[in-house]
Amino acid sequence: MRREPPRTLADYLPLFFPAGMLTIFFVVPFGTMIAVSFFQRQQGGFYTPAFVYDNYARFLSAFFGGVLGFSLMLAITVALCCVVLALPFTYLLTRMSRRVQVVWLVALLSVLSLSEVIIGFAWSTLFSRTAGITNILVALGLMGEAKALTPSFAAVLTGMVYQAFPYTVLVLFPALVRLDPTLTEAARTLGASPLRAFFTVVVPALRNTITATLIMVFIFALGSYLLPQLLGRPQHWTLSVLITDQAIYQSNMPFAAAMAVFLVLVTLGLVALTVLAGRRGEAA
Amino acid sequence: MRSRRSPSPPQGFSTSWYGEIFLNPEWRSALFASVTLALLSAALAVAIALPLAWFLWRRVAPWANIFQLLGVAPFTLPPVITALGLLTFWATAGFYGQPWTAVVSHAIFFVTLPLVTLSLGFTSIDRSLVEAASTMGADDRTIFRTIVLPLILPYIVSGYAFAFVLSLNEYIVAYMTVGFTMETLPIKIFNALRYGYTPTMASVTVLFVVTAAVIFSLVARFGDLPKLLGAMSSDGK
Numbered sequence: 282m283r284r285e286p287p288r289t290l291a292d293y294l295p296l297f298f299p300a301g302m303l304t305i306f307f308v309v310p311f312g313t314m315i316a317v318s319f320f321q322r323q324q325g326g327f328y329t330p331a332f333v334y335d336n337y338a339r340f341l342s343a344f345f346g347g348v349l350g351f352s353l354m355l356a357i358t359v360a361l362c363c364v365v366l367a368l369p370f371t372y373l374l375t376r377m378s379r380r381v382q383v384v385w386l387v388a389l390l391s392v393l394s395l396s397e398v399i400i401g402f403a404w405s406t407l408f409s410r411t412a413g414i415t416n417i418l419v420a421l422g423l424m425g426e427a428k429a430l431t432p433s434f435a436a437v438l439t440g441m442v443y444q445a446f447p448y449t450v451l452v453l454f455p456a457l458v459r460l461d462p463t464l465t466e467a468a469r470t471l472g473a474s475p476l477r478a479f480f481t482v483v484v485p486a487l488r489n490t491i492t493a494t495l496i497m498v499f500i501f502a503l504g505s506y507l508l509p510q511l512l513g514r515p516q517h518w519t520l521s522v523l524i525t526d527q528a529i530y531q532s533n534m535p536f537a538a539a540m541a542v543f544l545v546l547v548t549l550g551l552v553a554l555t556v557l558a559g560r561r562g563e564a565a
Numbered sequence: 566m567r568s569r570r571s572p573s574p575p576q577g578f579s580t581s582w583y584g585e586i587f588l589n590p591e592w593r594s595a596l597f598a599s600v601t602l603a604l605l606s607a608a609l610a611v612a613i614a615l616p617l618a619w620f621l622w623r624r625v626a627p628w629a630n631i632f633q634l635l636g637v638a639p640f641t642l643p644p645v646i647t648a649l650g651l652l653t654f655w656a657t658a659g660f661y662g663q664p665w666t667a668v669v670s671h672a673i674f675f676v677t678l679p680l681v682t683l684s685l686g687f688t689s690i691d692r693s694l695v696e697a698a699s700t701m702g703a704d705d706r707t708i709f710r711t712i713v714l715p716l717i718l719p720y721i722v723s724g725y726a727f728a729f730v731l732s733l734n735e736y737i738v739a740y741m742t743v744g745f746t747m748e749t750l751p752i753k754i755f756n757a758l759r760y761g762y763t764p765t766m767a768s769v770t771v772l773f774v775v776t777a778a779v780i781f782s783l784v785a786r787f788g789d790l791p792k793l794l795g796a797m798s799s800d801g802k
Binding site: 284285286287292295296298299300302303304306307308309310311313314317379382383386387388390391394395396397398399402403406451454455458500503504506507511521524525528529534537538541544545548552 | 620
């Protein structure tokens, strides 16, 4: 049975349900959101159909500029930390036996599937004064007295790196599995230390993968909607947190929708960059 | 925010907090809501992904790839966007807050997972098997039932498992669509956080980790986990 183009209506039949579902419940909601972003907000949380740019005009404020700048900076920092940590980790993981690999993959998937509520809850406990890790340091005599480490920027960063690390490993995993092992063997035979082989052979060979991974983790980190709120102060809130806050607590749907549309544009721009980086990788 | 009601962490060792999840009516109903939601939405996600993946494998129709892209999009975009889109949609359609809307929302949000595993499953089918059956006179239906389905069954199961575990843990989409009428476990934990630390919250968290680990171990036991993950990101880009 060769692949054939669909001819009769019956050939298209299997496509109806998935195409319908995705159109009605993804494309239409997306359109609804874009429409709402131009609506006029009314007092009391309602909005009326209109065509105003007010919601987008609010982006021009210094406050919004600050939030946007902080969100981008935080996501870049998270992406860099994750890739720096995950690259050697994943490289070593691919050199392990299959059994060890499977155990690690199960553990990474389990962490990855945890909701932000749980990650935030766990880290806020670990960083608390009464039950936190500082108590261990006190017991070891390394610290005078236990103190709270949250809310702080470091707490937000730790939580987000913890959340994005498994994702980074899983994105890097396929490329590193396929990496030709003879490359490093050759480097080792020629007298390079394992560390030197890693930095002069593995890292350059994966240049495009690393770029693509950085962008993907960056997008992933941009999506974090609770950790900055649970572990940080209001000045650590990101665009995603602000959208949730405007939609749920301030009941300003049009403004939330406008910010979401903006976030989509930023994300799509980055996805396009990832695809370009990937293309260049294939060509090289 | 939290420490007002619980000045010190609970002391001593007790397993009764795990019982609390099943005995306390509030936690029990949240557990029930979460499990029901995860079971149904994962099934719907597979029901959307299976015919789509089959069609893309069976037919030459480049324009149909747009639906593949639509299936991957909700998972690639920041979750707040899908959540807000669905919130405005359900509010406009007049169904806001009804429990079944959460099932549809989660199915769309997580359709990426079965779609990716199934696409991988189909590419791993040896086409000469199908061709042989076809020459012997089997029609599409018979081929699907006797050859295709048994070969992709592991991929259906793993796609379902991924969608199930992630739906169980999902917070923002559930919160934005049914947060005011229904409490799933993550919503319940988040709401409980405001009133202080209770050991039950920690027990539920441990339960989540164990459930995820058991389900992924089963996927690894009966399927090829490194292979599944090896294709995930190259497709998921």
